[in-house]
Amino acid sequence: MDLTPHEKKILELIRKYPKVITDPAIRREIAEKNNLSEKTLRNRIADFKKYGLLGTDKKIVSEKSPKPLVTKSDEINLVAVWYTLIQRKWFIFKITGLFTTIGIIYSVLATPYYKSTISLYPAGEISESSSILGGNFKGVAESFGFGGLGSAPTYNIPDIINSRRLKKDIVLKLWINSLYPNGSNLIKYWEIDKPTWFAPRKWISKLLPSGGFSADSYHKNIETAIGNLGELILVNEEASGLITVSVLMEEPGLASGIANYIAEFVKDFISVEQHREAVKNKAFIYGQRMEAKKELALSEEELTEFRKQHPIALDTPDLQLTRGRLMRNIEENQAVYITLRQQYEISKIEEAKENLLVNILDSAEPAVKKAKPKGTLIVILCIILGGMSGITTTLIRNAVKLEK
Numbered sequence: 001m002d003l004t005p006h007e008k009k010i011l012e013l014i015r016k017y018p019k020v021i022t023d024p025a026i027r028r029e030i031a032e033k034n035n036l037s038e039k040t041l042r043n044r045i046a047d048f049k050k051y052g053l054l055g056t057d058k059k060i061v062s063e064k065s066p067k068p069l070v071t072k073s074d075e076i077n078l079v080a081v082w083y084t085l086i087q088r089k090w091f092i093f094k095i096t097g098l099f100t101t102i103g104i105i106y107s108v109l110a111t112p113y114y115k116s117t118i119s120l121y122p123a124g125e126i127s128e129s130s131s132i133l134g135g136n137f138k139g140v141a142e143s144f145g146f147g148g149l150g151s152a153p154t155y156n157i158p159d160i161i162n163s164r165r166l167k168k169d170i171v172l173k174l175w176i177n178s179l180y181p182n183g184s185n186l187i188k189y190w191e192i193d194k195p196t197w198f199a200p201r202k203w204i205s206k207l208l209p210s211g212g213f214s215a216d217s218y219h220k221n222i223e224t225a226i227g228n229l230g231e232l233i234l235v236n237e238e239a240s241g242l243i244t245v246s247v248l249m250e251e252p253g254l255a256s257g258i259a260n261y262i263a264e265f266v267k268d269f270i271s272v273e274q275h276r277e278a279v280k281n282k283a284f285i286y287g288q289r290m291e292a293k294k295e296l297a298l299s300e301e302e303l304t305e306f307r308k309q310h311p312i313a314l315d316t317p318d319l320q321l322t323r324g325r326l327m328r329n330i331e332e333n334q335a336v337y338i339t340l341r342q343q344y345e346i347s348k349i350e351e352a353k354e355n356l357l358v359n360i361l362d363s364a365e366p367a368v369k370k371a372k373p374k375g376t377l378i379v380i381l382c383i384i385l386g387g388m389s390g391i392t393t394t395l396i397r398n399a400v401k402l403e404k
Contacts, residue, residue, distance in 0.1 A: 233262075
């Protein structure tokens, strides 16, 4: 607690003549000698007791002595707490300054990361290659007893983005960057292939049994790079179907390049798979069409042979029933053949056309400022943490001294 010169003078008198605390006569005499009133001296003594500068056992307490923070009634003495913090303010400032310095150093030396984001939106139901072949024809084929046309494949865009195949392609692709202007893969860019001097896990693994198998360094580096990349790709799918993909990298151009590569990969992957499905459907329809053509020809030959052997003039009721059955077979086979021929023409169109299945709403642009670490936030948190640590340490030290 900071005392005024007048208060310091009175405190020195009390320390020099401690009996003024308990003896009114001596207090009056000392006050008169020092141009003070007895009332003023008495009031100052009461104030010093309140501030904790005078002990309850009528002993003078040093200004730097620890003050009890909890009263006898187990209540926190806020005045004593405040006095203790003011008394140790420079210690608190030093701790806060230390934490702040650490935060500033970390913000300056930590590897900066830049974020680029793309937005994707499905152009339609990408679970079906076409509305006709994916749905109607399957129903038609089943109604005529043809099997083999499976359900159209479904594509979940977040699963494609998080696939190992895509990440491996990104890791092994050559990317132009500041370290390698001619391009390098991410293994070389991150220096994963270089030996590390401090590798406790590697040292421990050498002491343990290997289990009889150990992958070579090339594949280990690929797996390490894929794991690192997975932590830098963030995928978010909203209820509306909009999908945003964010990529964090050490360079703005590298982040935007990888993000745009992901968008093109997803678009091309779905397009290729849909085209492959269209080719498969076309081949299936062609096979069924040829089978239907054979069935139609056989039914026509069967009717022709029946007519040769059994002229209409000689028809009996049984022959009329047989003739009707043969004619119905021809009509059914004709209906199947005509349907398959139409579907085959549609399948050729589906194979030839390009379906826009994924829209790239927003392409990635190089970031103009780093995404992390957030220097200002780190420094503010370090200041708060440093202040709390300094205050806590001060109060704990005060409590320990009181116990002694």
